[in-house]
Amino acid sequence: MEKERFFCVSSQSPEAVMPVQINCGAATGQLPQPVLNLGWDQLMHHGVRFDSALGSLVPSSPSSNQLAGSDSVGLRELVGRLGSSGDMSLTSRYQNANSSHYSTLLSSPSKLGMDHQQQSKRSLPMAGQFAAPFSTNPGFVERAARFSCFGARSYDGLRGQFGLPEAGRLSRVSSSQSLKATGGIPVGVPDNGKETASTPEETEFSNGQEASSASDMMPASSAENNARKRKAATKGKGKAAPLSFSTISPPKETEEEIYEAKRCKTSETSEADKFTRTKPNTEQSSDDGQKQGKDNNAKPPEPPKDYIHVRARRGQATDSHSLAERVRREKISERMKLLQDLVPGCNKITGKALMLDEIINYVQSLQRQVEFLSTKLATLNPQLDCNMDSLLRKDMHQEGTLPQQVYPPLDLTSTAFSYAQQDMQTSLNPLDSLRQPPGVQLDSLEGFADANSQLGNFWEDDLQYVVQMGFGKSQGTAFSSQSLCAE
Amino acid sequence: MDSKRRPIHGGISRNPNSTSKPAMAFHFLRALSHIRLTTRRGSSLARRTLRIRRAAYASMACSAGTRRAWSRALLRKLRSPAPRRGASVLPRRAARTTSSPDTDLRQALALRRLVPGGAAMEHCELLEETADYIRCLNAQVWLMQAVVHGLGDLSN
Numbered sequence: 001m002e003k004e005r006f007f008c009v010s011s012q013s014p015e016a017v018m019p020v021q022i023n024c025g026a027a028t029g030q031l032p033q034p035v036l037n038l039g040w041d042q043l044m045h046h047g048v049r050f051d052s053a054l055g056s057l058v059p060s061s062p063s064s065n066q067l068a069g070s071d072s073v074g075l076r077e078l079v080g081r082l083g084s085s086g087d088m089s090l091t092s093r094y095q096n097a098n099s100s101h102y103s104t105l106l107s108s109p110s111k112l113g114m115d116h117q118q119q120s121k122r123s124l125p126m127a128g129q130f131a132a133p134f135s136t137n138p139g140f141v142e143r144a145a146r147f148s149c150f151g152a153r154s155y156d157g158l159r160g161q162f163g164l165p166e167a168g169r170l171s172r173v174s175s176s177q178s179l180k181a182t183g184g185i186p187v188g189v190p191d192n193g194k195e196t197a198s199t200p201e202e203t204e205f206s207n208g209q210e211a212s213s214a215s216d217m218m219p220a221s222s223a224e225n226n227a228r229k230r231k232a233a234t235k236g237k238g239k240a241a242p243l244s245f246s247t248i249s250p251p252k253e254t255e256e257e258i259y260e261a262k263r264c265k266t267s268e269t270s271e272a273d274k275f276t277r278t279k280p281n282t283e284q285s286s287d288d289g290q291k292q293g294k295d296n297n298a299k300p301p302e303p304p305k306d307y308i309h310v311r312a313r314r315g316q317a318t319d320s321h322s323l324a325e326r327v328r329r330e331k332i333s334e335r336m337k338l339l340q341d342l343v344p345g346c347n348k349i350t351g352k353a354l355m356l357d358e359i360i361n362y363v364q365s366l367q368r369q370v371e372f373l374s375t376k377l378a379t380l381n382p383q384l385d386c387n388m389d390s391l392l393r394k395d396m397h398q399e400g401t402l403p404q405q406v407y408p409p410l411d412l413t414s415t416a417f418s419y420a421q422q423d424m425q426t427s428l429n430p431l432d433s434l435r436q437p438p439g440v441q442l443d444s445l446e447g448f449a450d451a452n453s454q455l456g457n458f459w460e461d462d463l464q465y466v467v468q469m470g471f472g473k474s475q476g477t478a479f480s481s482q483s484l485c486a487e
Numbered sequence: 488m489d490s491k492r493r494p495i496h497g498g499i500s501r502n503p504n505s506t507s508k509p510a511m512a513f514h515f516l517r518a519l520s521h522i523r524l525t526t527r528r529g530s531s532l533a534r535r536t537l538r539i540r541r542a543a544y545a546s547m548a549c550s551a552g553t554r555r556a557w558s559r560a561l562l563r564k565l566r567s568p569a570p571r572r573g574a575s576v577l578p579r580r581a582a583r584t585t586s587s588p589d590t591d592l593r594q595a596l597a598l599r600r601l602v603p604g605g606a607a608m609e610h611c612e613l614l615e616e617t618a619d620y621i622r623c624l625n626a627q628v629w630l631m632q633a634v635v636h637g638l639g640d641l642s643n
Binding site for chain 2: 360
């Protein structure tokens, strides 16, 4: 399964990841899984290079899943912060509509890449609040917070609230990024150049990764986060993420949790400090460190152009592909929004899979309705002959505000009526055009004519009927009289 | 019924997304009248139902014209009476475009089956066509309900 593999890549704990997913599914009624699936889809686009890294990964034993569900509330905050950090609109959009799914994915990588320090700072506080009791290992915290907490916590939080897509996306993005980084990165590269000790960092990272295995997304997001950060900051600097993947050793699950806890706890304070002081390429690094707590919940008004700028800046090898994919995803999200407006009762549904389910159900119900109504009409059909005219006019009239569209080929009365609401004078034109058979409707009109031949004198009655029905717009009334005269 | 197939509404469509209800009503009522005229004494209710349903979809497709892929596919299907069972072959490109997980793929498949001509669409296009199809279906259902209601009222 791609997901499993992906998790393996990121956290080396496919079992941990899968149980987490399963838990999520059980807890949330299978919601996370489809959401994850969606995210996977997109993520796989990012992580096409995962395959090479996948082989090297060793699935580790499942990490503690309890971490996932421990702090739902805290996770929500984390989600909010993630949204704010990754993209101001991420959280809100995600919470508001399912379309954020795509936007978050798009924005999260960019944000992650833009200023990993900021991200890490944000992620650290988020992680920190979740794992208060955890001890702190400064280097580990920094790394772990960046990689795992960010992804994992966010994932957990999202999972609790159907925030999976966002978190998942973020984590996936980060993981994909990390995987990409893994491709050609030497083993001992320190992450983001922040930490001098590469090995401890790597181990920390790996530990962090493993610790984050509790939440499947964590390592992916963190890794990707790191990868993106590295790419954004220095093209060849931060290779810790990929390094950790390759060097992750399975038997660190127990430590993972501890590290994770540590990460979370320390991330808030130490990480913030570290990140604030370290990263030069993030314009708001210092601000972020201090404003993390504040900004996390708020939506930083980062202009979208930064996001786009970041994307261009990354200079990925498959940038054209990823950009095209992003464009495609945006298009799809647009369409999904349209569909959401069309299908009643879908405002609260977030997630592409659920939305698709709703759409399918709605289309099926509409088709069933057509079937049922046609059966009903079939039973009523014998009565059609006498009522077609009035029915036709009634329908035309009942359409309320008829579209302004000129509809010449309609039969006499209906055409007249359609015009009546728009332009009285043109009402005569359809009549004229009808007299000179446009070649389209004459044969069809004959059907009406045959049916109504004996009802020829009925037309005026019908017209009057329609008028009485409340055709009652001034021009309509005038027109009806005109059509009467015309006939 | 060539007249039905021709886009009758004369070219002035303000909004390409708006469903042309007058056109649809015209088509449908004309078809209903035709069915009523040509219905034989011994024709069963089921057969009439089928004819009316076919007329409904035809009116939908006519109102949408040829500017929509689903309407084109629907018209094609209505013209060629040969029912090709299982002929909806999902093109490879449709599968390629969405390297989605199984759930998503299942849903996409289901949607392709529902929307006429959906088998040969990309995912993006499929969503757009679905939106238009839903709009048209809504209009058609509304129209049929109005007809039923009108017939009921008039017969009383």
